[in-house]
Amino acid sequence: MSRSRVYQWCIWFGEGRTSLENEPKSGRPKILTNEENTTRVDELFQFDRRTKIREITLKLEIAKSTVHEIVHDTLGCRKVDKARPHDLETSLLSLDQKVQRAEFRRLRDGCRVLGYKSCDPLRNFATGSGSAAQYCRTFDRLIDAIRRKRPGLLRRGFVLQHDNATLHSANLTQQWLQCYGWEILPHPTHSPDLAPSDFKFVFTFEASFRRHGFRDRR
Incomplete structure (x- = not known):
């Protein structure tokens, strides 16, 4: 601890402070990434994985920066490009099926x-x-x-x-x-x-x- 910080603590103890913990500050909290908000955001993603951050902000009335941190840092979600399918469908072929169709495939022209x-x-x-x-x-x-x-x-x-x-x-x-x-x-x-x-x-x-x-x- 620096000398100036020691002097500052001496002044606070002289004024009657007895705790070493930070006192609660006034104003808006820096971030709202608590467990309740994380659960609410996760429920929206489980219901519809195409939900956008702007839509979550309007539905939950949470700051956009908070939603962004919950989605990317807490939940670990990443944006998927348009070429990659978002949902698993029965029409999608597995890797083995694609290889089989590449090896031998009958085309419509005979x-x-x-x-x-x-x-x-x-x-x-x-x-x-x-x-x-x-x-x-x-x-x-x-x-x-x-x-x-x-x-x-x-x-x-x-x-x-x-x-x-x-x-x-x-x-x-x-x-x-x-x-x-x-x-x-x-x-x-x-x-x-x-x-x-x-x-x-x-x-x-x-x-x-x-x-x-x-x-x-x-």
Whole structure:
């Protein structure tokens, strides 16, 4: 303690002061961040997280600086930018779902994304009767291979998992399946997962376009 402060305390004790605590001062309190106001502000935020500090000031009749300190310092709230969603909705996808849709996604124009190179997707266009005919020819080669390697397997029958893709729902494909009597297991529409029956034919479809040149990737 400095010498001047010691002199000041000697004067106060000489005037009859007996306490070392600060005496209450007159005028408006410096800040009103008590537990009651903190609870009231927190209740408003729990009811509506989009509430602004100006609205809280008008509803609770507390100074704006006090509300600002309660919100940012006491409650630890931070302002969220407009691009980030404030509320959790069922339409928001998790990180795993976004990755699955990025790896394989069926678009409305009938094209199928097989992979990504740089920022441009590599597309395999699977539309038209020609693709359905190639799909059936692939099955014909599969049956020939099964007859040579596992003759008894054809009598047991097969189960294919198909969705509503143009290639699967084509008339030529449906006629081929009815002719051989293969059972179809439906696949969920617009599912981000690749049907197990498609894994064998991805490389066949991709190889058919290696002999063709395209001016752009659209």
